[in-house]
Amino acid sequence: MTQLDISVRNDHHRLLLSVVGPINSYTFTDFQEKIYKAIAQADTAVDMEHVTALSSAGIGVIMTAMEDAETTGHGFAIVNPSEVVKLAIESTGFGERFPVVKTLKQV
């Protein structure tokens, strides 16, 4: 799969980004643009169930998004990550700092 599809919708006063496909060095800029824009506007949840790859570029975007969320006072969560996303997060050595939840109800 070479395409990254990101849909954005309103969901109970927050923005929900649903990401499908690989977040790698070639596609991360689209992810970056949409996630930064969302966090600047509202609480944001990112559904990563159908993410097929997550590179360090994508991890870096998530880390910056976490900081932006703190700065703006908006909530931020990663929802239902796929196995490869979970492993990529763990592999940083500080996976416990990432706001990962299993379902949207936990946000």
Place this chain on the structure above:
Amino acid sequence: MPASPEPRAERDLVLSAEGSAVFAFEDFADGLDFLPPIDRCRIKIAGSEILDNIVKHASPLDGGTLRVRAARRGGSVTLAFYFRSTSFASFASGEGAFGEGPASREPFFDPTHRRWRGIGLVMCRNLSTRLVFRPGSRMDRIFLEF
């Protein structure tokens, strides 16, 4: 009676040294059906980072291509990259990421580009049990063992 070791298996891939090669590599990792899903994920994440570094820091490659081999031998899973570059060795020695000791550089935030840098090789080291770069007069090699 002890369980017999898993039979040897390996698969090769030749990639062009360009950013879009990451898609072919991801498909390659997903297709390694002789490995369990967790090892395929490890190979996909760590291998993509290595490939990214080769494309960024080893280009132009001799012949414009590199070869990748994923293998299971006994209880060990390995991923190897073979390429020929005149510039990668100096990058690798400065980076300090390829070796047995701790990484010499921690991840850092680049405020100009609003990006974290140096995370990829940390991920590779945490995902693998061994990460080695071996420069050679005929071929450079990077080995990861999982």
